[in-house]
Amino acid sequence: MRFSKMFIPTLREAPADAEAISHILMLRAGYVRQLASGLYIFLPLGWRVLGKINAILKEEMEAIGAQEISMPILHPAEIWQQTGRWNAIGDEMFRLKDRTDRDMCLGMTHEEIMTWLASREIRSYRDLPQIWYQIQTKLRDEARPKSGVLRTREFIMKDSYSFDASEESLEKNYRLHADAYHRIFERCGLKFMMVESDPGMMGGATSHEFMAPSPAGEDEVATCGSCGYSANVELALSSPVKNEPVDWALEEVHTPEKRTVQEVSNFLKLQPSYFIKSILLINNKGPVLALVRGDQEIHEKKLAKIIGDHRPARKEEVKEILGVEAGFIGPVGHKIRIVADSSLKEGMFVSGANKQHYHMKGIRAEREFSAEWADIHIAKSGDSCIKCGNPLNIERVIEIGNIFKLGTKYSSALKAFFLDENGQEKLIIMGSYGIGPARIAAAAIEQNNDKDGIIWPKSIAPFDVELLPLNMNDAKTVEVAEGLYKALKGKGVEVLMDDREERAGVKFKDADLIGIPTQIILGEKNLKEGLLEIKDRKTKESVRVKIEEAVEKLTRA
RNA sequence: CGGGGCGUAGCGCAGCCUGGUAGCGCACACGGUUCGGGACCGUGGAGUCGAAGGUUCAAAUCCUUUCGCCCCGACCA
Structure with missing residues (x-):
């Protein structure tokens, strides 16, 4: 892609109402723009990043046998009334009426609709298990949207749902998802952890959250460095450090x-x-x-x-x-x-x-x-782990994914039965599993940035390399740049070429801001010696290599 | 929903207290010089001062109402 043809509106100064680092950098580097509170436009660079993340999600979901489908985001009220959530959920649900005065809502999640489909289509244990997933927009009228794309009113979510005939089978799907999530977040280059969480309004007994440590996060988790106990502070147990014994008269x-x-x-x-x-x-x-x-x-x-x-x-x-x-x-x-x-x-x-x-x-x-x-206190840093007694650490985190064992909460409400081997009617046992791609992107920025801008993990960067022909008025520079551009693209490398008639300084600043992991710098002096520079965005280290060897060197790494 | 802050050019801000011709920097357009870390000089375009109502000879400025955005808290499938 040519920079001159791509819409990348970088900002020298950050808009005043951005506070979180990821928010500031996404705005400054031209990845997103805000439409209204909690509503974001993804610009070409931002959309490419989401595309990268979604591709990883799809690969890992397909790898555990999940099948992609697409559900409407406009839902009839009846189904939500049947599960009771029409009333249980308050202002957070966007509600509207259609022209015939029928109550409708915008989907904040898809348990209801997925279960509705299962109830109509799944009849036999032979149809089970199933995993259905989608990458779909959700709408929630959040009380307080905040921190750029971290908490918005409209967002894309990868949500999958498992349908099983037995608890053991659910357990297997739950594990499959947990493992897939580990691979996904690892591939996305995030520091993260899986913690016990409160199932809350979702119903069901067991749930875990995947958390990316970052001061921009809204949640806190308690972790034990020695035994591995980790839980959301919403339910983390701890025992405080004991007092020195005293003996007082009453x-x-x-x-x-x-x-x-x-x-x-x-x-x-x-x-x-x-x-x-x-x-x-x-x-x-x-x-x-x-x-x-x-x-x-x-x-x-x-x-x-x-x-x-x-x-x-x-x-x-x-x-x-x-x-x-x-x-x-x-x-x-x-x-x-x-x-x-x-x-x-x-x-x-x-x-x-x-x-x-x-x-x-x-x-x-x-x-x-x-x-x-009972344990009714808030766990705090320095409390003792209830499993091993060692001190707990409390950390702020961004919730990037969650997995729930739902059991039969939704299948019973929506009459999703199947016939087992003995011809007995039984309720389908469900699980649901979510990941927020925009949160992955924001967490990646929160965890990987410096004073100059974003430092993308290679796997989710909008491009693999950025080509910087410093002087577009120099014939040799342009010739080498065009040659490299074609050669790299031919090898399947995604390359952004900054072909703008800009001064070198501007190109360097924008390149660092945008955060593509590798920069190829074409300067006149080096070119005269048959050399160019390959520079690492993260370490800022650059090596000079022969022009002819550049493609090989870049595709090998 | 409670508390706090802010709305003046695309972005960042000053002006408001003490009413009297709407300003600065960046960005943008044009000309020239420059060209490896957000260049310089000159010229120029761009604003219903968030909106409505009121006070006044006169309102960005004072008063009332209202809308929007951000932050803290509550809430959060």
């Missing part, structure tokens, strides 16, 4: 106007980890007192699994229910339901005395109070 201590853990901790000169943080919550059955250690935060999702939907109690409610203002509440002497973090089981603690301006010191679990025990 006593009330005067703590005037000291309400927060930090205030009391400073006042009594005791680490926050010696405190019990008590928070009064209200669920549909009434008040619940939740307890975590003073240095921990309550994990709302973990807690919700135990006590259901809840909200914090209002100030008046705290007084009414516990008889004391919020700063001095503690677990001792109440009859209400108490859920406590397991880390409070051992040791002695300080907590509110349920008496204005007093705290109680020397509290021991199952002596001064009893509770339902």
Whole structure:
């Protein structure tokens, strides 16, 4: 491709509303443009990158026997009503009516439609297993689109769905996908990890996410360097570092106007980890007192699994229910339901005395109070791994893929049955598996860039090499450039030739910005000696080679 | 949805507080010089100052409403 013929609108300055590195670089290097919040146009270079990624996705999906199909993105409401998600999902679903006033929606995912197809077409165990996949647009009215193409309202997703006759068979498809995903992300040149995740609204029991470490990510994962435990912080378990044992007599201590853990901790000169943080919550059955250690935060999702939907109690409610203002509440002497973090089981603690301006010191679990025990705190860096005890590390990550065992949630709702060997009607067992190509691209940039621009992994770069004839007014330069361009293309190398009448500096700057992994630099002086330069975008190292040897050298690597 | 910020030329910004002819840099067009890391000189084109309403002799500037975009949080198949 000739640079002069390709639309590559590079920017010297970044638009002010871009913050994430990948966003800034995609805009500056002319890969994307924003249409509106969460809506992006992929320009020629950007679209080529997505094409590269999609080609890898297709190869690896076909390799595990998945078959590509294409589903509509406009869906009738009925099917979503049958699975209950029409109501379960709120504003995130784009809804509309057709001209006959029929409710419709834009597909945010395709479990419903895939299952609908399976329910009509799959009759026998002989038809199973199946894996169907597509690379298709999804629409979600995101509450907050952000970070360029990392979180958008319209995006392309590779989504596949497995249909099996048994749990064992599902397990096999799940493994096949996990393995394929590993190969895909490896081929795309990403640093990534597979972690346990919360299936959430998807239903089903098991799910994993594929995460690319990057400060631009929205999720956090806890990983253990020694045993390999890794999980999304949404469900990661951990045990905090234990306190030095103490032996206090049970006593009330005067703590005037000291309400927060930090205030009391400073006042009594005791680490926050010696405190019990008590928070009064209200669920549909009434008040619940939740307890975590003073240095921990309550994990709302973990807690919700135990006590259901809840909200914090209002100030008046705290007084009414516990008889004391919020700063001095503690677990001792109440009859209400108490859920406590397991880390409070051992040791002695300080907590509110349920008496204005007093705290109680020397509290021991199952002596001064009893509770339902569970892990309800947010895992943090330095906590101990629950499997091996070594310290956990918490990292920010970009979610680039996920895999779910769905079970029969969708097949039962949509009556997707098959007849087994014994003529028995059974529900199809399903799995669903997603990958976001644009997120792969953004994660690749987040993980591979320098002050000059993008450094693409070879596998997903828009071109293999960029040819830089520095002076287009020099006959020799043009002749060699054209020759190389043809020769390389003839060998199947994808080459972008910067044939613009631009100064050398501009070409260098744009080449670095765009980030094609290899640059071939044609300068007059070198050409006179029969040489050219091959330069590596990542290392900035260049070697001078004979013109005749260039093609061979480039195609060998 | 809650909190914060910003809308002035394609991009980055100044001007707004204290109302009085809309500016700078880059980009763009033309001419000339230059030509291996975003050149220089000269000339030129380009703006409903996000929108609507109000105050005023006069509004980019003050007031009200509204729309859009970004960031933090909530939410997130």
